[in-house]
Amino acid sequence: MLLWSLLVIFAAVTEQADSLTLVAPSSVFEGDSIVLKCQGEQNWKIQKMAYHKDNKELAVFKKVSDFLIQSAVLSDSGNYFCSTKGKNILFRDNHSNIAKIKVQELFQHPVLTASSFQPIEGSPVSLKCETQLSPQRLDVELQFCFFKENQVLGSSWSSSPELQIPAMWSEDTGSYWCEAETVTHRIRKQSLQSQIHVQRIPISNVSLETRAPGGQLTEGQKLILLCSVTAGTGNVTFSWYREATGTSLGIKTQHSLSAELEIPAVKESDAGKYYCRADNGHESIQSKVVNIPVRIPVSRPVLTLRSPGAQTAVGDLLELHCEALRGSPPILYRFYHEDVTLGNSSAPSGGGAPFNLSLTAEHSGNYSCEADNGLGAQHSEAVPVSISGPDGHRRDLMTAGVLWGLFGVLGFTGVALLLYSLFHKISGENSATNEPRADRRLNPQEFTYSSPIPNMEELQPVYVNVGSVDVDVVYSQVWSIQQPESSANIRTLLENKDSQVIYSSVKKS
Structure with missing residues (x-):
């Protein structure tokens, strides 16, 4: 009877072992969650529960539990089963069925x-x-x-x-x-x-260009030196040089086919020959040499006068020489007399320029000159010129004196002619009483009135030049005697004669 009872118990255990089942999803993709369930055992029957993959133990639990794979990957593919261990000898170890899981690729490797x-x-x-x-x-x-x-x-x-x-x-x-x-x-x-692998192209056709305002470079202006290449890749290193010294003026490295070097204000000493180089790692290539002239505005010119003698006189050849000490050629010089243009002269190679002038009496005054090379004209200081000598200002005074003297003589000549015509009329009426004409020159002191009736022709105006040969001034004396109304009053009128003395100073030439 006892034996029969044991057989019934073992049969029940065997039946329970055969009922242990692993539940797993049939379709799994990468990233999906996988839940494994081991079914057929009760917590009170087992001592532990384990999950296996390809005969390797994955996890062990002390009670009935599920096994979770949070995010499936391709390597999670395999054969899974679960097992239990009983608490006593009446409950032997059990194994579930094998569940084959294949994780499918969600997307291919990129x-x-x-x-x-x-x-x-x-x-x-x-x-x-x-x-x-x-x-x-x-x-x-x-x-x-x-x-x-x-x-x-x-x-x-x-x-x-x-x-x-x-x-x-x-x-x-x-x-x-x-x-x-x-x-x-x-x-x-x-x-x-x-x-x-990025391929680099060597540089080629290196050239140097200049950029200046207005196309020409003037002292004090900004100068830009442009170095460029027609081909070349990568970082290009540009450098600029002055041929006279060979020293580098500047270096720039950049991703471009050109670069600029700026000189803020050029000086006269910056004129000369320049070149640039370009290098992108293959080799350094030099441009052609470029000559860069720097134009210099003219400085204030200096006017110099040159004459044959120590003093300038009418008829002299006066040379006016104008020169600007600084300035790029060609230079045009203009000459002025009292701000009136006399003429101009050019200096194609720089330096000064002359201008010749034949002097006249009107050429006294201030002289100046102007220098211009297209970059701004400069005017010199004024230089005074006084024309002197025998043909100078004394001739001007003599000419004025002669003119005044001639005007005086002409005036008195007219008066004399008028008196002469009056006396001639009287003499015609009293021809019996007239004496023959005395053929001599009157002297002012010879009017002595010894004759009761003087000769009527001697009553003409008389001109006498006073002064020696060595004196520069000549004085002319003129006497004019009025004709009385009757011969009886001649002596009285002669004693009360109206004499006029005119002095006219005239320079000798």
Whole structure:
């Protein structure tokens, strides 16, 4: 009877062992949750419960529990089962059925592609992170990120699988890859690394140009030296030199085919020959030498007068010499007398220029000159000139005296002619009483009135020049005697004669 009871108990245990079952999902994708349930045992019957994968123990519980895989990956694929251990000898160890789980790929590993893996420097490159979702999960959203040498490119994660790089340079050479992940951040996959090698083009055709206001360079202005190349990639190093010294004036390195060097204010000493060099790592190439002239405005000129003698006189040849000590040729000189233009003279090679003038009495006064080379005219100080000597200002005084003397003589000559005509009329009426004409020159002191009636012709105006030969001034004396109304009154009138003495000073020539 006891034996029969034991057989019944063992049969029940065996039946319970056969009922242990592992419940697992039939379809799993990357990122999905996997829940394993071990069913058929009660908590009071077991000492422990374990879950296994490919005969490896995954987890052990002291009671009936589920096993959770939060986010499945491809490596979670395998054969799973569970087991229990009884609390006493009446409950032996049990094993569940084997559940085969295959985790399917949600999307393929991305592949990095580029528009060119050997781009030319300066050219754009398009990177693309290519992958494909499972047909059963086309609704899954992905985001992408691109990397170079562990450095994130662009704006980190983006929904776009493409990245545009505007220009690639030699320093951009390196390893590139991309990553794709689900928006839920459960599954992330990385592409293989791809090498991008940027090709550099050597520079060519280096040239130097100058830029100055108005096209010509004047002292004090800004000068720009432009160094450029027609071809070349990458960082180009530009440098400028002066041929006379060979020293560098400046260096610039930049991603461009040209660069400028500015000289804020050039000096006369900056004139000369210049060149530039360009280098992008292959070799340094020099431009042609360019001559840069610096035009100098004229300084204030100096006027110098040169005459044959110590004093200037009418008829002399006066040389006016104008010279600006500084100024770029050609220089045009203008000559002035009292601000009236006399003429001009040019100096094609610089220096001074002369102007000859034949003097007249009107050429006394101030003289000046002006220098102009197109950069602004400069005027000299005025130089006074006084024309002297026998043909100078004394001749002017003599001429004025002679004119006044002639006017006086002409005036008295008219009066004399008038008196003569009056006396001639009287003498015609009293011809019997007239004496013969005395053929001699009157002297003022010879009017002695010894004759009762003087000769009427001797009553003409008399002119006498007073002064010796050595004296420069000549005086002329004129007497005028009026005719009386009757001969009886002649003596009385002669005693009361009206004499006029006129002095006119005239220079001798």
